[in-house]
Amino acid sequence: MESENLSQIIPVSYYHNTDVVWLAQDLLGKVLCTNILGIETRAIIVETEAYNGITDKASHAYGGKRTNRNDAMYRPGGIAYVYLCYGLHHLFNVVTSVENDPKAVLIRGIWPLNQLELVLKRRNQIKMKANLGIGPGKASQCLGINQTHNGIDLMGNHIWLENQNLVPATHQIVAGPRVGVDYAGVDALLPYRFSWKNYPTKF
DNA sequence: TCAGCGATTAACT
DNA sequence: GTTAATCGCTGAA
Numbered sequence: 708m709e710s711e712n713l714s715q716i717i718p719v720s721y722y723h724n725t726d727v728v729w730l731a732q733d734l735l736g737k738v739l740c741t742n743i744l745g746i747e748t749r750a751i752i753v754e755t756e757a758y759n760g761i762t763d764k765a766s767h768a769y770g771g772k773r774t775n776r777n778d779a780m781y782r783p784g785g786i787a788y789v790y791l792c793y794g795l796h797h798l799f800n801v802v803t804s805v806e807n808d809p810k811a812v813l814i815r816g817i818w819p820l821n822q823l824e825l826v827l828k829r830r831n832q833i834k835m836k837a838n839l840g841i842g843p844g845k846a847s848q849c850l851g852i853n854q855t856h857n858g859i860d861l862m863g864n865h866i867w868l869e870n871q872n873l874v875p876a877t878h879q880i881v882a883g884p885r886v887g888v889d890y891a892g893v894d895a896l897l898p899y900r901f902s903w904k905n906y907p908t909k910f
Numbered sequence: 911t912c913a914g915c916g917a918t919t920a921a922c923t
Numbered sequence: 924g925t926t927a928a929t930c931g932c933t934g935a936a
Contacts, residue, residue, distance in 0.1 A: 756917070765917070776932060793918050794930030800917085813917060844918050854931095 714738065717868040722784030722861065727803050727810035728899060731757035732880060734801065734812055736873040738820065746822060750850060751873060752838060753906045757899040758800070763897045764851035768809035778856050780809035785908055787866055789847070789857040796844030799852045801861065801868070815900070816841040818908060819849055820838040826850075830831030836909075878881040 717737065724730050732755070740749045758766040758780075767777040767790075779788040780802055788800040788811050800811040817840040819826045826849045830839060840849045847853070852866065861867050882898040 758917075767917080772933095774933075790917090791931060793916060793928080795928075796918050798917060815917085842919070 714869045714871045717870055719785040721795050722803050723805055725804045727759050728757045730803050731755040731812045732901045734781040738869040738871050741850045748822045748850050749820040750817035753818055756813040756815055758811045780811050781807055785861050787853055787856050787859050797853045798843045799846040799847040813843055814846050815843045817846040856900050879904045
């Protein structure tokens with residue numbers, strides 16, 4: 708048995724699943740890893756949002772619109788879509804599904820597992836707080852993700868995901884409407900946001 | 911070419 | 924609860 712191997716890199720086939728809502732929920736508890744300037748940072752994913760293709764008014768790809776910015780969403784799943792919001796926040800998305808089916812999962816919250824000093828420094832914080840990585844801009848900042856990572860392969864050496872068999876209990880998963888997308892009309896009400904309540908903070 | 915705005919955060923009161 | 928910061932992207936001209 709390979710049960711000793713507690714952490715395994717998530718294969719590219721995982722991202723090709725066309726059910727982005729299911730994936731958004733399944734990504735809770737997965738470990739997001741970055742290697743920035745040779746230093747590996749790991750964090751559990753504790754909050755996500757699904758952006759469900761061209762029919763989703765909240766998505767950048769609504770109506771099949773393809774622009775220079777959202778090009779990464781149209782590529783086959785398993786790459787990063789990073790873009791700048793409000794001129795200052797880098798928002799990190801996992802591109803899913805297959806080519807020309809622009810679906811993505813926004814990583815809205817993480818809990819850092821290692822390199823805490825570096826994470827605090829990236830966030831300009833002194834002390835560890837419960838909400839250090841809660842919020843899409845903060846999650847990216849904790850891990851050192853920025854726009855240069857847009858479009859990169861999640862099987863590569865800079866950003867990847869691992870399965871460390873951390874799985875929220877069913878009752879700990881909370882689904883709810885997405886935030887900041889009021890303009891999306893009825894789509895704003897869809898329960899595409901998932902968070903892990905009472906996730907572990909000690910390992 | 912350019913005005914308006916956003917999948918936000920932090921620092922206020 | 925309110926608001927400033929801040930800039931690349933988008934779409935219209």
